[in-house]
Amino acid sequence: MAVYSQKLLFSxxxxxxxxxxxxxxxxxxxxxxxxxxxxxxxxxxxxAPPSSYEEPNPGSTKWQPFRKKKVVMRVGYVGSDYRGLQxxxxxxxxxxxxxxxxxxIYNAGGILESNFGNLNKIxxxxxxxxxxxxxxxxxTITLKMExxxxxxxEDPYGIHLADHINxxxxxxxxxxxxxxxxxxxxxRRECSIRKYSYLLPAEIIGIKDMHSTVEVDHHISDFNNxxxxxxxxxxxxxxxxxSKYRRKFSMQKSRKDRRSTIKAKPANTASISELEEIDEDQxxxxxxxxxxxxxxxxxxxxxxxxxxxxxxxxCHDYGxxxxxxxxDMTVRARWLYEPDEKDRVSSSHFRKILxxxxxxxxKLLGLEYVEISVWGESFMLHQIRKMVGTAIAVKRDIFxxxxxxxxxxxxxxxxxxxAPSEVLILRGNNYQLSKQPxxxxxxxxxxxxxxxxxxxxxxxxxxxxxxxQIARFLAPSRPPWREWTEKLELSxxxxxxxxxxxxxxxxxxxxxxxRKGAELVSNQ
Numbered sequence: 126m127a128v129y130s131q132k133l134l135f136s137x138x139x140x141x142x143x144x145x146x147x148x149x150x151x152x153x154x155x156x157x158x159x160x161x162x163x164x165x166x167x168x169x170x171x172x173a174p175p176s177s178y179e180e181p182n183p184g185s186t187k188w189q190p191f192r193k194k195k196v197v198m199r200v201g202y203v204g205s206d207y208r209g210l211q212x213x214x215x216x217x218x219x220x221x222x223x224x225x226x227x228x229x230i231y232n233a234g235g236i237l238e239s240n241f242g243n244l245n246k247i248x249x250x251x252x253x254x255x256x257x258x259x260x261x262x263x264x265t266i267t268l269k270m271e272x273x274x275x276x277x278x279e280d281p282y283g284i285h286l287a288d289h290i291n292x293x294x295x296x297x298x299x300x301x302x303x304x305x306x307x308x309x310x311x312x313r314r315e316c317s318i319r320k321y322s323y324l325l326p327a328e329i330i331g332i333k334d335m336h337s338t339v340e341v342d343h344h345i346s347d348f349n350n351x352x353x354x355x356x357x358x359x360x361x362x363x364x365x366x367x368s369k370y371r372r373k374f375s376m377q378k379s380r381k382d383r384r385s386t387i388k389a390k391p392a393n394t395a396s397i398s399e400l401e402e403i404d405e406d407q408x409x410x411x412x413x414x415x416x417x418x419x420x421x422x423x424x425x426x427x428x429x430x431x432x433x434x435x436x437x438x439x440c441h442d443y444g445x446x447x448x449x450x451x452x453d454m455t456v457r458a459r460w461l462y463e464p465d466e467k468d469r470v471s472s473s474h475f476r477k478i479l480x481x482x483x484x485x486x487x488k489l490l491g492l493e494y495v496e497i498s499v500w501g502e503s504f505m506l507h508q509i510r511k512m513v514g515t516a517i518a519v520k521r522d523i524f525x526x527x528x529x530x531x532x533x534x535x536x537x538x539x540x541x542x543x544a545p546s547e548v549l550i551l552r553g554n555n556y557q558l559s560k561q562p563x564x565x566x567x568x569x570x571x572x573x574x575x576x577x578x579x580x581x582x583x584x585x586x587x588x589x590x591x592x593x594q595i596a597r598f599l600a601p602s603r604p605p606w607r608e609w610t611e612k613l614e615l616s617x618x619x620x621x622x623x624x625x626x627x628x629x630x631x632x633x634x635x636x637x638x639x640r641k642g643a644e645l646v647s648n649q
Contacts, residue, residue, distance in 0.1 A: 187234035188289065190271035195248065197306040198287070199573045200226065201262045201586050203297040203594045205547060209256040210264065212244060219257075222298060223249075226266065229293035235270040244268075252312040252554055253319060253504075258546035260591050262583050263320075263553045265312040265573075270303070277305065282576050297594070299586050302579045304569040315567075318479065318555035319504065323497040323513050324548040327486045328601040329610065330520045332493065341486060345495070348483050351516045352497065354529040355481040362474040363532045363539045364512055365505035457540040458531070458622040460629025470535050477502045481512065489592060492599040507543055514542035514613075523617055531626050536633060539626065542616050545605040547598040550591065 202210075202222050212223040223244070231241050240246040252265035276286060283303030290300050332344050461468070480500040486493050499509050515532065518524040518541075532539045556570040566574075573579055598605060 186232065186289075186292070188273040190234055190237070191274035191276075192272060193269050194272050194276075195267060195306045195308055195310070196270045196272070196283070196303050197310065197312065197569055197573070198266045198268075198303050199301040199579065199583075200264045200266055201299050201301060201583060201591070202260065202264070203591055204255060204257065204259045204261070205594055206297060207257065209259075210251065210254050210261070222264075223251075223266075225294060225298055226290075226300075229290050229298075230268075230270065232293040233290045234273070235290065237271060250312050252316045253551065255549075255551060256546065259549045259551070260595070261551040262587055262591070263551050265316070265554060265556075265570075267306060267310060267312050282572060282578055284578065284582075297590060299582075299590070301582050301586070302573055302576070304572060306569050307567070310567060310569075312556075315556050315558060315570075316503075316554050317557040318500055318502060319551065320553040320555075321499045321504075321509055322550045322552045323499065323509065323544070324494050324550070324595055324599065325483075325497055325513070325517075326599050326601040326606060327493040327495050329517060329606060330495070332486060332495075334493070345483055345485060348495075348516070348520050351519050351526070351529070352481045352483060352512075354533075355499075355512055355516075356478050358475060358477045359533040360470055360474045360535045361476050361505060361508050361512075361533070362470045362535070363537065363541055364508045364515075365474070366507065367468065367470070367474065369506055456622065457616075457618045458626050459538050460626045461536040461538060462629060468538070474505070476505065476508065489599060490596045492596060494599050509549065510544040510546060511541045514544035517544065518542055518613060518616065521613070523613060525623065527627070528618075528623070531623070531630060534626075534630050534633075536629065537626050539618070540616075542613055545598065545609055547605060548595055550595075 200222070204210075204222075206219070207222050207225075208219040210222045212221055212227065227236065227241070227244065230236050231238075236247060247268045247270070250267040252263075255261055255264070272286070277283060280286070286303040287300040290303075294300070330344060330348050332341055336344075478499070478501045480498055482498055484496045484498070486495055488494075497513060499512065515524065515528065519526055519528060528539070531537050532541060553574070555574075556566050558567065600606070601610075
């Protein structure tokens with residue numbers, strides 16, 4: 126289990142003095158501008174504490190709540206020892222990141238006992254969700270926190286507040302900053318770019334220690350040509366669990382019915398809209414286990430094999446029996462010649478990828494790896510890991526290169542491999558007010574992204590805590606990679622099935638070109 130920090134921070138700004146509290150009117154100074162926090166969402170703060178200040182009792186680790194204020198936290202964590210970010214109110218040997226955060230904030234004094242155990246009461250929000258094994262340096266959490274009277278005084282980035290909460294957290298979870306925020310801030314909807322890194326053992330893509338610089342550069346260039354194919358706006362329906370992104374409500378359903386359905390949703394479940402923005406959620410396996418279609422989706426690790434939802438769709442819709450993955454009888458690739466209402470691809474399956482590329486080899490504790498950068502507006506369930514798994518399969522000549530174009534065609538249905546989760550990291554986010562012209566970012570989010578103090582703490586946590594954990598999974602001959610590459614060899618798609626998809630795509634493209642030509646003639 127994680128070891129908790131023994132050092133508690135007792136800043137005088139976290140506790141109220143042991144004297145009668147002045148009235149709100151008497152503590153507001155309307156003259157001095159220096160007494161207001163730089164963020165536009167902050168309210169005027171009280172003056173500095175008096176010189177006759179009593180030291181807080183070391184036995185008391187809770188600050189005294191002064192008022193409730195919406196705040197935004199930047200959080201980092203090692204995902205290996207947890208079953209994901211999102212709170213799950215059930216009995217399980219592994220906790221979640223949000224469970225640890227809620228406990229720590231409560232123990233620090235930031236959540237009242239009457240609100241503890243119900244995140245809805247404190248308007249808890251998140252920029253994205255990660256699952257078991259996935260790490261983060263940039264998860265944004267918002268909540269209505271009970272703050273001490275002198276919050277942010279001589280502490281503009283909320284480092285003292287964060288450190289006090291950190292004293293109640295295990296060492297593999299860290300709050301980097303706590304800043305005041307406007308009520309209207311929605312971290313999920315205003316997050317315009319999510320930046321992920323995937324640390325891949327270099328040997329997995331053919332780079333050996335004895336290779337020359339020219340040979341290494343050739344491998345990286347070849348791999349980047351594969352990865353770059355994902356950039357742009359594409360339907361990534363083959364890179365996720367498609368059923369999670371189909372419309373959940375009937376078009377005939379009234380708005381009132383929809384509101385009542387959403388209102389009845391349990392507090393620890395995700396909304397439909399949040400599912401459409403899920404970031405690398407659920408479990409690891411070479412292929413998604415059928416149980417992962419359920420939202421709990423708690424599995425073991427990336428070594429476990431199973432059947433992908435694409436196969437399940439094929440078996441259920443067309444009456445085929447489920448076969449072993451190594452069997453040529455398994456349908457792993459097909460073309461949808463006629464529309465299928467049970468397996469529709471809509472706009473919610475489209476995603477825009479801004480960057481997908483690999484850097485040059487680096488070394489960590491003697492292990493060579495490459496860092497794959499994947500930036501996008503949002504990601505679906507399994508999307509990044511399937512993108513990486515497919516790119517590796519192409520690089521190792523297990524899949525033909527045209528599998529990328531085939532898999533990004535709207536009417537194709539192809540089973541793709543799922544890369545391990547243990548080396549995936551959420552590195553950063555960009556935020557933008559969507560309803561305002563131009564690229565407008567809230568001051569508090571700019572502070573989190575640009576503050577040297579915050580960025581320095583993030584880098585320290587990455588180097589001292591995250592990377593040593595990831596190093597355990599960078600040896601190509603050890604788990605999870607040894608078993609994963611063995612199973613990857615069994616994932617080859619029969620050429621006859623690929624030919625069917627190629628023929629279907631060619632026919633569809635010809636019909637599309639013919640229709641566009643006819644429209645052009647009719648418009649002349």
